Amino acid sequence: MRRLAVLGAAMLALAGCGSDVTSGTVVAKDHVAARDWTYWQPIYVARCDSKGVCTMQQTGVIPVEMHDPECWRLALRAGNDTGEVCVDQQTWERTAPNDHYEPAKGVAGS
Structure with missing residues (x-):
């Protein structure tokens, strides 16, 4: 959530x-x-500790094809x-x- x-x-x-x-x-x-171009979208995951403090960590990227x-x-x-x-x-x-x-x-x- x-x-x-x-x-x-x-x-x-x-x-x-x-x-x-x-x-x-x-x-x-x-x-x-x-023009056609590629945007590299970062993928993030929320990692939370036992106290409920969360941080976002980038785990990779995916290519997203774009057209202007x-x-x-x-x-x-x-x-x-x-x-x-x-x-x-x-x-x-x-x-x-x-x-x-x-x-x-x-x-x-x-």
């Missing part, structure tokens, strides 16, 4: 990553080609917040730095 609690805490810590900025002033733009899709990326600023969005190639080509970018209504991830 303690192993599940430790794993759950680690997953919650990672869930907070990322930006919520999806519209704003375009400050930069670039193109990132699609092509991204026509716009870097955005909205007030003091910054973020990035991937858009289609046509939107990227017609958008210039200092333009205001607003995603089309009903289009997720644009």
